Amino acid sequence: MKSISATFTILITTKDRIEDLKFTLVKIQHVLERNDVECIVCDDGSTDETSSFLQLNYPTIQLIRNAKSKGLIYSRNALLSLVTTPFAISIDDDLHFITPQPLELIANHFERNENCGLIGFRIFWDVKEPISTVSKEIPVRMQSFAGGAHVWRMSAWNAIPNYPAWFVFYGEEDFASYHLFKKSWEIHYLPEVLVHHRVDIKARKIHADYGLRLRRSLRSGWYLYFLFYPLQSIPRKMGYSLWMQFKLKVFKGDWKALQAIVLALFDVVKAIPKIIKSSNRLTKSEYQVYQKLEATKLYWKPKNEVDE
Structure with a gap:
């Protein structure tokens, strides 16, 4: 564990994807080394020596392990229950930051927007990194967020119910977004923070x-x-x-x-x-307001990227 003055906790759930996790940890090493950052990884019943690898090579990372797989949503709840910092960054085990100094951008945005309970990042989905990282997008309030590329203001998380573990996989983000909306918390898209999700869609x-x-x-x-x-x-x-x-x-x-x-x-x-x-049903007027919010920003593609 690091300093009690830590501001951010990075949360990662993984299962049987040790090579992806290794790559991610190398890519975000400069973030993990900061004194204001803690990291917790949930090994959701892996059989590929993930836990042994982390214990041997990353002793400062707090590791929790499900002996048998409990599912992504259960694991995210378990991770969030352990957070003691003001903010918690959730990233997938096959995703890393491209933006060199993301934490300052995140902290500044939260400071300027007191009603913002959660920030979603600009996500590039592909096996290779983008040709260009330039974007003219600006921050905007949106309906929901991507589960593997966002950051919670923990006071907002603590104001709503946990993710629904019975969903098992998918949908927990929108579940949280409706509860945040009912509590007058906002979800913002922060395109200044670019991440690379290494997935072939x-x-x-x-x-x-x-x-x-x-x-x-x-x-x-x-x-x-x-x-x-x-x-x-x-x-x-x-x-x-x-x-x-x-x-x-x-x-x-x-x-x-x-x-x-x-x-x-x-x-x-x-x-x-x-x-x-x-x-926790929306009223007709709440539903109309929610529907008028900007659609969730899930995929970003640079203008000069050429489809193959």
Whole structure:
């Protein structure tokens, strides 16, 4: 552990991706070495010696380990429960900062914006770093945020319920965003802080877990409708969501998508008791205000980047 005057805690959840984690830790070493920074890593049941590697090579990092995998959302809750600093930066194990001095930019933005409870970063998604890092984007208030590239003002986190561990994967960001909105906290996009998410988006569809990812993505979106949307708007939203999945996937022969849709619908039915217990519905006027907020900034691409 470092100084009691630390300001930031970096949080990373990982499972069986030791090479990604090694690369990330090297890339953010200059941040980890700062006296005002702490770091906590959750090893979510890895079988690839992740914990041993961290204990041997990064003794100053606080390590927690789930003997059996508990899921991404459970792990993020566990990490946030251990934070004692004013701010907590959550990054994925395959993501690192490109901006050289991100912490000063983050601290300054929070200081200038007292109602800002969470900051989302500008994210470049690709295996290789961007050709150019230049952007003319400016900070803006937005609806939600990316789970693996953001920073919490901990007083805002402590004002809302924990992430819903029963979602397992996907959707926790929007769950938090609705609660923040109800509590009058704002979510801001800070494009000055650029991060590199080392993921091949196009290749994900051919991965073996494509169907599982789609199922979890769909059901989390549908959980959120029933938890937060005004009742009269739910049928229209559900109908549109289903139609788009059939139009863009099933009708084009994506049978894995059809299976994912059916299983996700069953998941929603099974989750009805949890939905009833956890609902915090927006009023019609709140819903209208929320919908007018800037859409969540998830993907950034430089103007001179050429598609291959």
